[in-house]
Amino acid sequence: MLDIIFDKIKETVTSRVFAITMIYLVLVGGLIYRMFYLQIIHGEEYQKKYESSQTHTRAIKATRGNIYDKNGKLLAENVLTYSVIFQDYGKLTEASDINDMVANMIKLIEKNNDTIDVEFGLKLNDEGKIVYAVSGNKKKRFLKDAYSNEKLTDKELSVSAEDAYEFINYSTDTNSPKFNVDKKKYSKEMQFKITAIRYAMYMNRYSKYKQLTIASDVNEKTVAAIEENSADLKGVSIMEDTRRVYHCSTSMAHILGYTGSVGSTSLKEQGLDEEKYTSNDQIGKSGIEKEYEDYLHGTMGQEEVTLNNKKAITKIEVTKEPVAGKDVYLTIDADLQEATYKMLEEHIAGILLSKIEAGGDFSIKMTDVYYALLNNVIDVMKFSEKDASDLEKSIYNTYKHERSSVFDRLDTVLGFNSKENYNTLNKDYQDYTVYIYRLLGNKGVLLKDKIDKNDATYKKYVKDKISLSEFLQYAISKEWIDRSKFSDTDGYYSSEEIYAKMIQYTKKLLKNDSTFNKKVYKNLVASQKITGTQISLLLFEQGVIKYNKDEVAKLKSGAISASSFIRGKIKKLKITPGQLGLDPSSGSVVVTDSNSGEVRAMVSYPGYDNNKLANKIDADYYSLLTTSTASPLINRPVQQRTAPGSTYKLLTSVAGLTEGVITPSTTFNCTGKFDKFAANNPACWRKSGHGKLNVVGGIKNSCNVFFYNVGWKLSLVNGKYNSNVGLKKLKKYAEMFGFDAPSGVGFGEYQPKISDEYSVPSAIGQGTNAYTPTQINRYTDAVANKGTVYDLSIVDKIKTSSGKVVKNFNSKVHNKITTVADSTWSLVHQGAYQVVNDSNLKGLFSKATVEVAGKTGTAQEQTTRPDHALFTSFAPYDNPKVAVTAVIPHGYTSSYAAEIAGKVYQYMYPEPGTKKKHLIKNEAVTPKASASHD
Structure with missing residues (x-):
């Protein structure tokens, strides 16, 4: 019996079934033990690890600093707004579900007149065709990201926008994002918008804990709609944000500039420190916003975001509070800036109206x-x-x-x-x-x-x-x-x-x-x-x-x-010169403190509304600005050079007297034409001539022949004319007066150009002389204060948000002119005084309570368009404190520029009982001046 049992046992143990059964029992036992180990012994520990499996550091945006004028008037600030954001919690996985959710979100946003503003390298043009929205390096960056390939082939680099779009959406290639937006279900426009948002989500795929802004500065209706539909909008929510707002926007636009999103271009490519910026940040794009970005930006805070294994946020802890950006205080007087802008516009409109169907040279046809x-x-x-x-x-x-x-x-x-x-x-x-x-x-x-x-x-x-x-x-x-x-x-x-x-x-x-x-x-x-x-x-x-x-x-x-x-x-002014873009349609006025170089006003007309370019650009408005023949985006005081014309004659007077080629009693007889050359002798602006004039009379009458003679004498070597010798001497004095460098005000100011051709015409501000209004005004400051050339400055100080001054910008001397005699300065001042007070210009300055000295200038650039009109000046005459330069490109006659300067002085130094607001007429002002003074 035992033998039988033993044989059965032996048979069972040696059978394959037994071996398999034992292996199965071992495996099941091991699994049971592992489950016991994980759930009973270490269950609590692993549950915590599961719930907090990843911790990431996320930036907290810092508030941007404000900008104020010299009197503490607020010019740029931040106001509370709301943004629609998306954060990928992984709750939707099917492409069709995500697309439906995105489409629903778009409809809610646009229904309430808001727009999506994610960046995408493609766009729909007016004809409904898909084209590239970027070019150059930005296009390459977009294609590298779209194709997930840092080494693009020539074929991929030359791919059409339509093909790139198809690849992103529908390609079977393993590198394709494969959004698969349904072509039958959605219109082409909706397909494109869904794709744009899906692409932004795709670019955020390795940082799902970061919030993606879908629409910024949305209205209250959009906020309510998103919150009411939150159950269907997985990962979509409303976040508090800020929007940059500018005051005195049109008159101050070129000075303040505007901010914009860092965008999809990498921080490194833009030269931005990854420790200080994120791709969602706003940065200065132009003006003070750009020039003083390091002060205004502020310091980001940090928070630790804890995610579970499903990438859902389980905890947020602030580890570093953000620090607000610093406030910038300008030297600008915003009220003077605003008033000057309006008076300049009124004046240019008056000139324009006077030239429509007026007859004569450069009359404007109504057509x-x-x-x-x-x-x-x-x-x-x-x-x-x-x-x-x-x-x-x-x-x-x-x-x-x-x-x-x-x-x-x-x-x-x-x-x-x-x-x-x-x-x-x-x-x-x-x-x-x-x-x-x-x-x-x-x-x-x-x-x-x-x-x-x-x-x-x-x-x-x-x-x-x-x-x-x-x-x-x-x-x-x-x-x-x-x-x-x-x-x-x-x-x-x-x-x-x-x-x-x-x-x-x-x-x-x-x-x-x-x-x-x-x-x-x-x-x-x-x-x-x-x-x-x-x-x-x-x-x-x-x-x-x-x-x-x-x-x-x-x-x-x-x-x-x-x-x-x-x-x-x-x-x-329901239709403005800046809108029409005819001659004249633009102008500049610069006002500075002659004893410090601080800028009190720096007007560029036409301006633009920088609120429409800040935060997110109004594309239609920007297109209008870039195609306008009046070129409103040009910052004319620093980015428009013209020949200085007769305003240069003050410098030539200093050069002639200091070099000894003329004395206070030297006279030249103006017959209406210079006669030293064998042929092609230049003429005076007054064809009948001025007769005999000394240096004061030459300045007063702006006599070309007088200053041609000065240029001639500066060019003589042993009695023989040598243009290069004269040019070298004129250049020496141009450098003394600061024309060898930009004025120092910044904003991408153009380099000055000292004339290097034809000493005789160069002596009256022609030749190849070319300077900006800021550079001419700095020169006038030096004439006014008798020899100190200041670098112009537009920022006074920097403060923390709590009011502590962290930096003062003190006056900086560019050059000190020490070789010019006091008697020479006196003669130049006398001449400049007589230009204004002993001529037909006097009435233009009669409503100001100070005596003004100045110099007119007319510069021809094209024979087919009117001359440029210039006037530069200083006041009070007996104790100069300010300099004012007005330039009206294609402004016909210099007396028109003098007239606007007169208005500025009247505003700064009004007669008793004058209300400054009444100086602004809010309509075109017919010019009083008629004939050019030079």
Whole structure:
């Protein structure tokens, strides 16, 4: 019996089933033990580890410092706003679910008139096509991220925007994000917006604990909508934020600048310290905001964010409190700045009005005013939109018909056998053909560097002896044309076929060229096929001018002419010179303390509303600024150089007297023309001449002949004229007065240019002299204080948010002029005094309670446009404290610049009982001055 049992046991133990059973029992036992170990023995410990498996440090944004004027007036501050943010808790995993959630979020945001503002390297253009929104290195960075490849192939670098979009969304490549936005479910616009947000989420995938801003500065309705739908918007919430707000924005825009997001470009590429910045930070983009970024930015705080294994936040602990940025106090008087800006605008508007249909040189045609409105103010892109008004559609149809006719006519003008040269064409087609020549050069089709300027055929074209068609065919034969732009270079084509392909390509360029299309509009306005009445009515329809039922009715009935209507709107500044971009449309005024170099006002007209560029850019507004012919983004006091004209004659007087080539009693007889050269002698501005003048009389009358003679004498070596010798001496004094360096005020100020050609005209501020208004004003400060050249300064001090001064910006002397005699300064001052007080300018300064000394200047830059108008000055005459320089580019006459300076002095030194606010008229002011003083 035992044998049987033993055999059974032996059989069982040696069987395969037994072995497998034992292995199974061991494994199950081990598993049971492990579960006991994990859940009973170490359960609590591992639960804590599970719940706090990762800790990350997250930045806490610091409040940006404020900006104040010299009197403590707040100019830039931060106000509380709300942002829609997304934080990936991993609660949605399916692409379709995430896309649905994002679409729902977009609808809620846009329903309440807010916009998403995530950065994306692509955009939808006006035609609904996907194009790149970035270029250069930013485009490369975008593609590297999109393709998850730091070493892009040539094919990937040249990929079209549409293909990049398809790769991001739908490619089966392992590197594709694969958002798979449903093309059937959403409109193309919605698909794109979903993709843009999904891409921003994708770029945040390795830092899911960081908050991603989807929409900033949203209104209360959006806040409520997001919070009400929070259950369906996984990971979406509302966060308190701040928005930068500017006061006196238009007049102070060029000084204050604006802030903007750091953006998707890496901090390293922007030169930003990763210890101080995050990609969500706001940084200064221009002006004081940029120049003093290190002070204004503040110090980030830190918080520790604890996440569990599902990336959900379980704990947030502040480990370092943020420190607010420091406050910047300017030397600017904001009230003076604001008043000067408004008075300058009123004055320029008055000049402009006085020149419309005035007759004489540079009179402005009314049709030019109409076209300026169409070019700079009215949005012609709206004409072709689905919701365009009947008037907009009518004008657009007129334009389409005209453009079709233009292309039909160009087919003939540019035909293979065309002999129509420039002189045989009407004015419109002369303009078109000149533009086509330039366009082909700019696009690299016509290789301008290869053209032989001495070639006989080229000379014939330049002299209008042959047609553009004949020249382009000749250029093809001489290989001055890059055929690769429009044709297969490997194939064989006849010269006629090559030319036909080039013209076909040219027409394609023209059809997509906004400048050419504007020329078509311009000719339609000039020929009155688009009328002034239509343009006037468009101003109402597009909201440029507040709708007025009576005015609309009068325009339609003809009870008021378009000319009178537009003039009236310019008079009331409902249409401004800065909007029109005609001559004049811009100006600068600089006011400084002559005994410190501190800037009290630095006005650039036209300005812009920097609130529309700060925080997030208003794209439409920015486009308007960048395309305006008035160039409002230019900071003119530091970024517009002109010849100083006769304002330079004070310097030439100092040079002549100090070098001993003239004395206080030296006289020159002005007959209206300089007579020292054998030919091409320059003339005085007063053709009849001034007669005999000494240095004071030369300054007072701004006599060109007197100062030509000074320039001549400075150039004599042993009785012989040597221009270089004269230029060297003039340069020495220019350097003494600070014209060898920027004024010191900053803001990307242009380098000054001391003349290096023609000593005689250089002595009256011509030659190649070119200076900014700030540089001219610094020179005038030195004249006023008799020899101390200060670097101009615009920042007074830096304070902490608690009011502690951490840095004072004291006056800095650039140079001290010690070689000029007191008697010389006295003579120069006398001359400058008589310019203002013994001339027809006196009435322009009569309402100020100080005596002013100054110098007018007129500078010609182009013979086809009015001269620049300049005036530089100081006051009080007997004890100078301030210097004022006014420059009106293409402002016709220097007395116009003097008149605005007179207004500034009247504001600073008003008569008793004068209310400063009454000096601002809020309408165009007709200029009192009529004739130039030089």
